[in-house]
Amino acid sequence: MKLHYLLAVILICFIKEDLAAQIQFQSTPETYRIRYASFNNGKPSNRGSNILVYTNANQTLLTNEKDYSGAGSFPLEMTLIDRSNLAQQMITLLSEDASIATTDTASIKSQHFQYLDDTKTILGFACKKAKTIVNSNTIEFWYTQALPVKGAPTALGQDLGLVLEMVRNGNAALVAQEVKKVFDPLPAYFKSIHPKQLDLLSYKDEIWRSRFQSIPLFKDQIINFSKEDTTAPPEVMRFANGTIVVRKIKFPELDRAKNIFIELKEQSNGDAYDRTGTVFLIPTEKQQSFLDGLKNGVNQLPVYENGNGKKYQGVVSTANFDPAIELMRFFTPFGIKGYNHIELKGKDWHEVVPYRQDISDFASVLSGNEIYIGVFIGNYDKGGHKITAEITLHPGGRDAPKKVIPLFNTLNIMEMAGQEYATMFDQSAGLVVNFELKEPAKNAVLRYTTTGHGGWGNGDEFVPKENTVLLDNKVVFKMVPWREDCGSYRLFNPASGNFSSGLSSSDLSRSNWCPGTVTNPYIIQLGDLPAGKHTIQVKIPQGEREGKSFSAWNVSGAILAD
Structure with missing residues (x-):
């Protein structure tokens, strides 16, 4: 039962009668799935689950392997990004019968980066480097523009290109392990949910309290x-x-x-x-x-x-x-x-x-x-x-x-x-x-x-x-x-x-x-x-x-x- 609700949250997303601006993840022939693993000081981290990103020219969806498989625990948080305006629609399943949602149209657009001359190859893709500072943390991005899609393992860097590696303060890294073209990642048994709409601050508070x-x-x-x-x-x-x-x-x-x-x-x-x-x-x-x-x-x-x-x-x-x-x-x-x-x-x-x-x-x-x-x-x-x-x-x-x-x-x-x-x-x-x-x-x-x-x-x-x-x-x-x-x-x-x-x-x-x-x-x-x-x-x-x-x-x- 949890899997059904979870997958509904991830990809069916919003219901027309609940949201004026419904966005549904639509897989296309140019949809890519990227799997990221966590590293600390160059060694694999056992914390959390591998991050999954589904992205195409129109949308990017952020989730992780445990949640996608139904093995995650509540609260289950998902983010869907509309590439036409870089708006984030965030949905969280608090329990099998309670979900909340909000929209953030400012955070991605307000990001600023310093573009560097460094280059390297990741998974066969030529990558450029950029960096930014968030809350006194230095975040470095290695991104490629060799693919017709953009995306990143977090909300940061979504519009750089396809980010294949993120490094925080020189030691905590998210590194792409696989880039694969997929057409239809949606299981047939997806069911829809009716998330309660909240303002961004209330949404974050409910997740924290849950x-x-x-x-x-x-x-x-x-x-x-x-x-x-x-x-x-x-x-x-x-x-x-x-x-x-x-x-x-x-x-x-x-x-x-x-x-x-x-x-x-x-x-x-x-x-x-x-x-x-x-x-x-x-x-x-x-x-x-x-x-x-x-x-x-x-x-x-x-x-x-x-x-x-x-x-x-x-x-x-x-x-x-x-x-x-x-x-x-x-x-x-x-x-x-x-x-x-x-x-x-x-x-x-x-x-x-x-x-x-x-x-x-x-x-x-x-x-x-x-x-x-x-x-x-x-x-x-x-x-x-x-x-x-x-x-x-x-x-x-x-x-x-x-x-x-x-x-x-x-x-x-x-x-x-x-x-x-x-x-x-x-x-x-x-x-x-x-x-x-x-x-x-x-x-x-x-x-x-x-x-x-x-x-x-x-x-x-x-x-x-x-x-x-x-x-x-x-x-x-x-x-x-x-x-x-x-x-x-x-x-x-x-x-x-x-x-x-x-x-x-x-x-x-x-x-x-x-x-x-x-x-x-x-x-x-x-x-x-x-x-x-x-x-x-x-x-x-x-x-x-x-x-x-x-x-x-x-x-x-x-x-x-x-």
Whole structure:
């Protein structure tokens, strides 16, 4: 069935009732088929399929061997060029019952070339050389005028002659392997299709989106400090006075080699300040879960204590509880969009801040499961913030770990519902997590995210502090997490305070975060871990309290292993 639809797309092309200017590929006694192979640095490339070009005095059709034979996979893209006006008609089969089309009359006509004196022979044909530059890439063309047809393996160079070789940047080449005269390449069983006509930009966007799967999480969702919110759809649960939103999402079965990304976009809806944000996943396999605390109060969560008199709720793994798994930590800028009315000369504020992170390591947790995924932005503002978030699933990529073992997450996601700040690092022992592996963990790593907080001059937000991680009393990680590039994001921060020094608050270096950025995790190699009991310890020389001001460290960690 796919072959029938594909061949219809390639050569039957357009239907009269759908398109005013129908063009159908008409084979003539002077139609030639050219087959091109790919080479990298002079060696055959295994990427893709050999390109096929059918061309005559009137038309040129671009396809490839896999698609022509029906062995290609969706989306299947084809191009038909009308030589009378060099217009391209592009058709793509998105699935067996969905196709789109567009027309481009400008790109071929706008091409410019430098004609060179070099010559060589390809497949017995004398060829001349031309070159052009596209997006900083130098493209060289070897073309012959010994045949009564023109054409090329891409839209570039279609009007030079018959291009038999294209070379990009001196190393990537498409080289003709065969030039053969054919009369009727159309199989008798071709069937017609009815492509939906789109403008060129929409056409390209639909093709791009068809290459991956999107799982929407939240759309224009308000995260604010308010018990009431009539804007949240029924599937969105709000907690901690609206500063947390959670959805239950059903994921398809995932190939372990999927690339998985999370993307979130944020705008101020009233809050002018930089705030801690996190996208998190709630494990529910054990007797208790973080969801119990969200629904029934923070005191329902198991407590961690280290001798400083504080009770830290729901931050470490126990036999009956797993903390929230952090997928992405982000920080809002100072008032993007909501405060763009603040004018400074030479500052054209951005409208939205995008955050995007690879979360492929969590494929084994997501695959085929119903998952609770939430977003938190700490704020006490009734307007708060507006977010849109989605997860995208892409083919390819490296194998993901088979095991995800959440160990700790001290970010107080329920801050606005009374969860304690992560001040446990005021003790020399810091954070100590005991855990047991029921079976060995091969090639184990600790995915460790850390940011320091305390927003005054001596607070740990602005003071570099060494983080030390120990596994079974042996140091496996020691470094100072610090960001010195915060000034790069000034245009995200219209409400950032400006100082007499000429700096803005958003310019200042911080303990592993900047207003308007994602904080990347550290991947700490642990090696092969035997079954049995183990201990992870995190030590940070937390700054001392100054009056009502105090420092805290938000650290999260999960072991990933085969």
